[in-house]
Amino acid sequence: MDVLPENSTVVRDVTENITKPTTGSNMLDLTADSQNVELFNEKNEMGVYCSPEGSLIAKTTSTTTKLTTTDGSITTLTSTTFSPLKIQYFASFHQICVVSALLPLVTLLSCFVSALVFQYDEVHETHCRVYNIVPSISAITGVSPQRYFWRLSIAFHLGPRLPIAFIYKNYYRSLLEQLERRAPHQVPITNLLITLILILNCIEIISLGGVTYISNRENYPIHEKIFITFMICSLCHMLATIKLNEILHDDHGELPPSQRESIKWKKILFAISILSTIGLLIFFAKHRFYCHDMAFSWFAFFEYVIAVANMLFHFTIIWDFPSQHMLIIQGSRTNIEQMFNPPKKRD
Incomplete structure (x- = not known):
């Protein structure tokens, strides 16, 4: 003293x-x-x-x-x-995520309807020249003026996606302290899994931009390779996220109802994506090598299911972060x- x-x-x-x-x-x-x-x-x-x-x-x-x-x-x-x-900017993170997730879904539906009504023959054109009724996503977003609306919506969609990827990384890292008390031996592998999810998410976002701005009409080989990269990273990201949630929340009874709903729908949407991917590959082979009637329509149908399932998977963020806000200070x-x-x- x-x-x-x-x-x-x-x-x-x-x-x-x-x-x-x-x-x-x-x-x-x-x-x-x-x-x-x-x-x-x-x-x-x-x-x-x-x-x-x-x-x-x-x-x-x-x-x-x-x-x-x-x-x-x-x-x-x-x-x-x-x-x-x-405070320079204050906004509801929930609203940002809703708009970011729903924008490409609404735009995709608009492109589909307008292309079928005004450009039916153009969007159904394939190398096989067989009967089809469902155009692919690349077809309806590769014609004008739909391509401009689609690219604009993806630009607005990708803007929040990269920050959200790092927000998820920080969120998962914040849960490691609880895991360290409960199962310390799982912390190293969980840390690696969090990093893997971030990398897969970033590659998926970049691939989505690539497959959007490099259309199949402009450069089909590159478009095809980027699309395959997007599919692989998307499915691996879904699987890794589900596995991480199982490690971090082994007892789902402790979770609030919103997060239990999020985990449930992530599993459902991943299962739908896997089944649709199998169907997509089967009918792609039938179209590419055998030119079967309606094969390309079934390929396009499964492509839409995969795209919608992917959008809804990321839409589950509204349950993961129900009351957060975004600040610029x-x-x-x-x-x-x-x-x-x-x-x-x-x-």
Whole structure:
């Protein structure tokens, strides 16, 4: 305990140590008087302040020191630091995921209907020149003007997909602490599985972009190879995700209903994708090597089922993250990390 010299003066500093924004930064000034700070600290143990407009948040750091003078009196010195952060963008993560997942589905349906109505002969043209009734996805999205709508929708779809892939990685990593207490021997393989899921997801996203912007009419060999890559990575990503959820949540009774629903539908959609892939390969061979009537239509049908199952598989994110939000914040990286990732308490 520190001892002050006799007749020393101690000043209680509460509001002088306030971090203010740089001039011209367009950030709001965050001010508080001594009474408000004390009331705030009593009510909010997290030390986070929100402005009435909701556009400014700040982290407070309070340091309290008790000092004893030589005459035995005790004086308390309190210093409070405000680190303001301005919210530039705030949106519901749930809504972003819904729009991102449904946009290609709605666009695909629009392309299918419009191509059948206005370009029936063009989208049914194949090298075999046999009777077919269902055009492939490549056919309906490779003609004009449908190709422009499809490419535009995929561009908007791919934008959130890459951040979502890394959000999932961080989410799964946050569950490793529970797994370490329950089954520490599974942590290394689970860590590798999380990394594998991230890689497969990124390759799937890139392949989707490639198969969209390199149509079969422009370069069929490249289009075919990218499509095969997309199919393999998509199925492996589904399987790895299901396996990871089984490891992390061996007792599904502990999960909330939304996550149990998510895991259930992931398994159903993966089974549908596997069965449809088998059917797609069978009828592709019949069309490619034997030119059977309707073989290409059945190939196209299974292609649509796989595409819709893939979209719905990623749509299950609405159950994995039902109440999260996306923020874009102006402020120093140190303050942001301290606010949203506070140091763990030692046992």
